[in-house]
Amino acid sequence: MKSFSLPLLLSAAGLLAACGGSDSEEKEKIDYAAFDDADVKKLVDGGDYEKALEIIKAQDEMEISDKADFMTATEIYLSLMDGVAAEVAIEKARDAGASEADVSISLGRALMLQGKFDEAENILKNTEFEGEDKFQAFLLRGDISEQKGKSEEAVEFYEAAAKERPEDFRGHLGLALLYLNNGQLDIAKGYADTAASLIEADPIVSYVEGAIARYQGRTEEAKAHLLKATELHKRNMLAYFELIGLYIEGGEMDAAQKQLDAVYAIAPNSPMAQYYSALMLAIEGKPKEAEYLLLRTGDFTRTFPPAARTYGHVAFELGKYSTAQPYLERSLQRAPADRPTRLMLVECLTRRGQPARALLYLEPLIGEDSTDVEAMLQAAAAYGAQGKLEQTRAFIERANRVARADANTDPQVIQQLGQRLALSHFISGEEDKAISELQALYSEGGGDIESLALLANMQMENGDLDGAVVTAERVVAIDSNNPVAHNLLGAIEYRKRNLDGAIEHYNKAIEANGDYQSALKNRGLAFLTSGKFEQARDDFNAVLSKGAEDAQVHAMLGRAYLELGNGNDAATHLKQAEAIIPESAIIATDLAEAMALSGFKSSAITQAKKARKLGERDRNLVLYLDDLIAKWEKEEALAKIEAEAEREKRRAEAAKKREAEEKARQAIIDDGSLKDEEEKPEDKPKR
Template sequence: MNTGNPIRLLRKATASALLATLLLLGCGGEKPETMLNSAKTFLEKNDHKAAAIQLKNALQKDPQLAEARFLLAKALLEGGDPTGAEVELRKAQGGNYPAEQVTPLLARTMLMLGQPQKVTEELAKAQLTTPAAIADLQTSVGHAYLMQGKEDQAVAAYAAALVAQPGYAPALLGQARLKASRGDLPGALALLDSALEKQPSLYDAWQFKGDMFAAQNDLAAATNAYLKVLEIKPQYLPAHSTIIRILIAEGKLEEAGKQIETLKQFAANHPQTQYLRAMLAYQQKDYAAAREAILLHLKASPESPLGLQLAGLIEYELQAYAQAETYLLKALPRTPPLGLARRVLIASYLRNAQPHKALGILEPVLDKIDKDSNLLALAGQVFLQNGQVDKAGSYFAKAAALDPKNPAKRTSLALINLAKGDSDVAFRDLEQVAAADTGIRADLALITAHLQRREFDQALKSIAALEKKQPDNPLTYNLRGTALLGKRDAAAARKSFEKALALNPAFLPAAANLANMDLNEKKPEDARKRFELVLAKDPKNVEAFMALAQMRAKEGGTTAEVATLISKAVTANPTNPVPRLALISLYLGKKEVKSALAAAQEAVAALPERPEILDAAGRAQQAAEDYNQALVTYQKLSALKPDSPLPYLRMAEIQMASKNKDAALENLQKALKIKPDSLDAQRGIILLDLDAGRSKEALAVAREVQKQRPKEAIGYIFEGDAHASQKAWGDAITAYRTGLKEAPTTDLAVKLHVALLASGNPAEADKYAETWIKEHAKDNRFRLYLAETASMRKDYAGAARQYRILLEAQPDSPTVLNNMAWVSGQLKDPKAVEYAEKANKLAPDQPALLDTLAVLLADKGDYARAMGLFKKALELAPQASLIRLNYAKALIKAGQNSEAKRELDQLAKLGDKFPAQAEVAQLLKGL
């Protein structure tokens, strides 16, 4: 590269610096006007340092010299000090220096300070009179609008500049930037050439031209453009910076070093110089020098995204993973979603045996990596280290399909052969690569393939080879434990998992495997301790908190206990959506709407751009019957995910609930445009058509559904609809019978039974149920459905028969015991209380279970204990209106009418929100 001209010009700059020193020593008795004239001479020669010194000297003698203020601002701006320039310009304004000169320069200064909004708010409407000043100001205003993404206003501003001064080169440059941002590169280049023809010394245009060539990967043309910049403005930092970046990218590290030495002659301490020093040292693998330089860069620019990213890369190479994590997490929101920060952070977590954290960083971009073979392969490793073998295999295969010819990826080729069914060739290739390669990707792929095929002995052989490469990697022993479990060697598997944890006590997959084994052996306390030990080593491990929460929920823990554990996960990682979603779902499931709403509001405040968070918030708002706010939330979701039918389906659901059927239909049709086979949208349209008496239209949609899903036998989806005709029910029954022949599933069996009942054929429905149960004796889901259906029909004897059989298969199921207790109570069976007591012992502090036991005790006359249980249930679930009604009935039986009236009055205030108002009114009337 020829850098001769810029260097010769830099020598002149060095001489100027010596002159500036002399000026500082010899300015004693000169008049302010003399120093002002001297400064003007220096400015004409582009010697901004010397000019600034003379102007400061003049202002020391006469602080009111407004022209000196203005010229000092100009000198400071050219010298790279926009902050100082703004101060002087404001003072020049205060000294009534002409706005024609101050205002355009102030706009440019504010842009350099990154204040585009202030430019448009403060200066866009400034009234100037001279064409040159108007063109200058409007060009800056156009730049400011463009920086804010307001393209229409930018177009108008550039047009105004060109009206004031036709052919004004900086405005043409602005229009070129606008065209380039819209993808019109030929148009942008034409405008650039026009601008440079009118003003060949417009270095910004040469810089932008170089950037455009670089974007098209024409690095030679880009370099020539940047050199042209340096001919015009030898100390222009962006041109030096881009030249150095190109040299580093081309591997010309020695030339890049020389260029950095040139840069240091006039900007030795500039943050950008330190960044480039760090980048070069990183490429030279001199990580200590790279760390020193990047720390200097971050000291001056602590929020620099690229600086933070490079710092993370350097710390990763130095194996300082905790420090790398700190830098990369800070850089992550400010760098591209699939950029280096995310990739290196994931790799850092994997290398540091924290796969759960790697998964948390990967999940937000999983829907964006389908065309990136390297990220797909990385995803495979993440899922494998998290113990999700099937998902790992899927991502490895996708990576292989995208890059089958790369010689460095024979592993990928093997995976493609494996996916095609050519397993002999695939396994041979994987074994060869694993044996020859010091890396472990082929080993992991080979192990994954064997585990997926349940070839546990072969997997163990491959794991032994992996152990020789990485004897201290906990993943190795976790994989061995998985294979041994597959062979049903629980003792050996346990030893392998424990070995993984001995190497890394915070390695969650091994802890989770051991916890599952503990639970299978009826040792829940041991299982709990596994996760607590992980948290002792890694207090911010979200997955460990979530595992503890799930365990507590299964043990029958109170909502408050489970919520506390989930909240700890939220605190540990506020940007992870998983625990926030779990907390909202927990409260919604327990009908604690206010708590769900509060959790949702906090989640949206923390993660306003996450679609799943907005969806959960909308569900919470819907449950709180705040339909308007829910619609606003789903509108935001539709803007965020324009290719998803979900927001429109949610809005339609809300509108149907609020009887706005036309709006609901419109949203369902929008959902169908996005996803023409959306069953939920089709079902909604059918029901709306039926409700409006449009049976032909409903039938047309239903037939379309049947064409799309013949094997599922969705039929005409008339089940449960009050408007369905006998003919329609007959068609539906036929469709379900056909579907059951092709794919006998519990769901279809239930649908057929519902259709038979709804069509007025209870005897045929009972006969079908007997046949299904006879042929599918272990189908407990269908049996539970029959029991619940019988109970609703007040066939308590029939319900009890089904529950008894279910209890034989599930003697410790709190739900089945509770339901059995209820129907036994209706049958006056003395064992009813025994069933309820056992259910509450297995799942303590569950409001529904407490309610059942309390009702049964009150029926027996044990009012003291019954009232205590009712109160406890209502403390846990104050919104549970049915429990409050049962409590009121028990109070009446106990002769406590005033207390009963208080409870009934609360229910009466609910109005239509509580459907049993007729019974409430009747009870109140009888008091």
Template sequence: MAKFSKTVALAGCVLLTACGSSPEEEEQQKIDYASYDDAALEKLAADGEYQQALDIIKGQVELEIADSKDFLIESDIYLTLLDGVAAEVSLEKAREAGAPEEEISLRLARAYLLQQKATEAKETLEKAEFEGEERYQAMLLRGDIAQEEQDLEGARSYFQHAVEENPEDFRGHLGLALLALNQGQLAEAERYASHAATLVDDDPIIRYVRGSVARYQGRIEDAKEHLQKAVELHNANLLAYFELISLFIESGDTEQAQKQLDAVYALTPNSPMAQYYSALMLAIEGKPQEAEYLLLRTGDFTRAFPPAARVYGHVAFALGKYSTAQPYLERFLNRVPSDRVTRLALAECLTRRGQSKKALKVLEPLIGEGSQDLEGLLQAAAAHGSTGQVADARKYIEQAQAVAQSGDVQDQELIGLIGQRLALTQFISGDNEGAISQLRSLYADDEADVESLSLLANIQMESGDLAGAEETANRILALEPESAVGRNFIGALRFRERNTAAAIEEYTTALNSKPDYQSALKNRALAYLATQQFDLAKADLLKLENAGVEDAQVHAMLGRVYLELGEGREAANSLKRAEAIIPESAIIATDLAEAMALSGFRSSAITQANKAKKLAVRDPNLVQYLEDLIVTWQKLEAEEKIQAQADKEKQREELAKKRAEMEKARKALIEEGRAESPDEKKEEGADEEEPKSEEDDPPQN
């Protein structure tokens, strides 16, 4: 069970009491802020009218009548709303307004803890001295701090000490309940919470704990009862709201989930947690871009709260932003290794980013001997295939095909996809006839199988059977006359035939039918590049890049286009992105070296070119090209140094010449009597009377 760290600030926190829901909004009218004394503000807070209380305090600040007590009330409201940053600001204002440290310390420690600043919270408590009730609260808060620092034994010790000191106070038992809940010890959490419930009238946090336990144990109706009672008892019980939202999302009741979210937004419009749940609902609805926008607004929350990291990772994955998704998926999988969906997504991210060995390591729990995990086996095949280990890739695909054909899998589309992958590995391993036979058998089973026909056309084209590829492409067009796929294939064939103009025409037809068809955009950009139509190539490649495509070939082509256009810095940026995906590419490394040189960073270009040489060891022509570049750049570097030294020497000579001319002119003026010599000036200065200081004046009578 994922730990929500903000719960640790609750065990020692005395919640503001809520007395039912707030009344309906009345017509706005001018408020006499000065008429609200501390007692009136405290009552508003106790009644759950948080925003009204905050507005009045703001009004009093503007009237310059707010005092330290107002800021303390403000901080209590923010602590209730789990906004540690705002609470800290309010407490700083209270301190400036003269609030005594004993009224600030506990609150400030809670504010720090809500921000996950456990060290600062601990230091704040250590600097203060507490007595009576405040000492007891500080003890509970120290337990919360220990829990935040993952010192679970220390936390348990503090809470047990609180229980021993005052066994009739429910808060020590509640601290132990929250500790058990955050560790996933559900039976223990229920036992402590149930005992705490016998020591106090209905308490919202006890209800929250019991509702959470019931939810995780699958007792949905009990969970609803406890959690709804928790928000009824305290209408700002955000943790209970969030548990309810999770519960309704999991049960598919998005209407009720949204209702709870609306209540949270009414209390705290910028709540990162509420935004996370809104993003989760958008992701479930298949709206990853909208979900990403909301998650980005939460700032560091996606890093601090593991479930938010999971959602952001999957959203970025759905958008094809694999480098962004990877660290978030890794972070969550480290916490919850049993999350199969996250494991599969992470493996695919790694494979797509050229980290296939790492991907296979991630997949190990899913692909062991006798594995029946179809997706895991296919991911393993893809990872092996990306490193050129065709035999291993084929082994996993055959294993997946056996699982699919065992009768457990009824998805014929998936079975067809596995057959296509098997054909592809056969082709890569040199078994062209086997690959074509496999694809023809798939086509025979389903004459409308455009996917298999597309792969067949690719294999025929790559194996040099251009006539067969064209025949297959025409079959696709016969099935789907407006098919962008078919037109794209015909364009690729024309390009192979070196009829670039006809190829561009076919690609354009495909794009007229499907403007965002990435393969056609990339192919047309390549044709434009081949015909030196660099601006047109750039336009197509930028469409792909702006769509978030993480394709090394796209970045590399765009880098080459920028090079041809003389835009060195832009070229370097694109080529660095390509190199990050395929660091072993000698061509990309070479282009990046040229981009660096074009940008004026010749020394870095030489270093990059030497790196490219190591990668190009099997290509003697490229190695020679790089050596020539290095010699040229080194020569230019040396010439520039010599020229720079010569320029400096020339500047020194010119400066010395100017000084000599000025000295000559000055001497001429002296000889003509139009200027004084330095000696004459010194003599004149010696005759002048020194000015008197005030100390030399005679005393006044």
């Protein structure tokens, strides 16, 4: 449903146009004085606002403009939705002799465009209008009321306009727009039909008819009306945007792009156009490119709800969960039935350590009659994050039953559920049961690489490294270049402390898939452990360049920078890691060391004390931190003594310098006195 309000007068006059530049040499050749009002009107009617404004400005500089010229400029600026420029033009019209009656309606519109609703309302209240102006005033007051969120008041003014001039389509159109914006489509359609019967062809009427048809599901009819709206006015941005949305919903991306191209030709920097381009990129699976476009729209992602939703989804796909969360929350408030947004928000909360809140958001999807397998798995993850293994397994078993009961369920989904159920048994300490379940899944699935990979992971975690190697090699036998298998073999070699062997397998995994973040992360850890800090730094940076928010990677990269003696960069990444995992004593300790390395000993001591409290159960860590704190406090004390000694030295030097200067000054004074005494009385001037 539409989520922006469109004032009637602005929609009728404000079919957005874009002004470009013009060549200054060409201007010098034009005889601007030769243009009369009819010439300027012809330009305006043809949509060449830039040329019309150029002529009016030139004639103003030549002091041959009159009030009609400035009122024309006012209408152009109002059409361009530039309230400030319109207000300036109105002031010039006044200076040229325009009366308050001449400018009141236009000034009201200009003020409304600037959000000065009360000022605009006061002008309209305190002015007596007749004829067309009275009709226009009713419409404008309806627009203002709608912008202020006073729908009932807006209805009264639009109805008054329709009563004042029942034969004029604009009063009925105002009501149609109002009800369209409020989602009351049937009522909106009645008024739109009336408006259409009163005028043969109007771009805004066609737009409204098209928008209503779109949201009522009459797709082909909507297209016909909206295309007509763009034909009637080539700069009808409203109709273009409805068409673009309609085509995207129908998967007609080429048709949507064609309309977007038309918009960009008119307004190259249109935030709405950029939003739709970003939406198309997101649908095409290009979240990074979509994010770039959405960021270019500035505040638009916060003020336009569909853009906020898209940005939340894009940030989620990029793994930027803290960025995505507020956008998803805002979108869900406006559209509680938006299941994909709800599930993304739940996963963000779980990943960011807020599983209890995640479960609250899940409640509408996991009731007793629910068949939502994905929601059940999200619930299992949230309970798992809280360490509630019984509830975790219960939801996985429930999801498994629902999936198996549905004949249309993809066999791969059932297989994945079996894997998760096995994993839940493994986490609960039922390792043998979990492993046998996975072995059974593999037998059922033939070449099921995922089950084998999970089985190898479980064997590795269970300490059966030789069994894990055998299982991982079975994956290699199925697919010799499988990056998952080589990543697993690398992890097994790392567990065996064979770092060179681990790195060799990680290299193979990355050669097979250069974007395989798990292998990059694991290889970085192997480099870090083996003292190859520069290589570790490069791998961790490569992982973060993909846009993921991974606290472990930030922490390990911080450690790599520490080992390389770069305290500032170490602190930057460790602070990001601490923000995501604030309860980690190790991260807090490394951050303390980074602060000390950067020369901030006082802050380092405070941070180390925080780390000590977090790790108070780890005796070795506490002893290590106590040594660091004692060392840094001693260094701080010595630094203070040295600083005080340096200050005292400078004070002594300054005092000595002042004493020398005073002696020199006194010597000059004394020398002058001696000369006075040596003068003879007769040499002194007589008074």
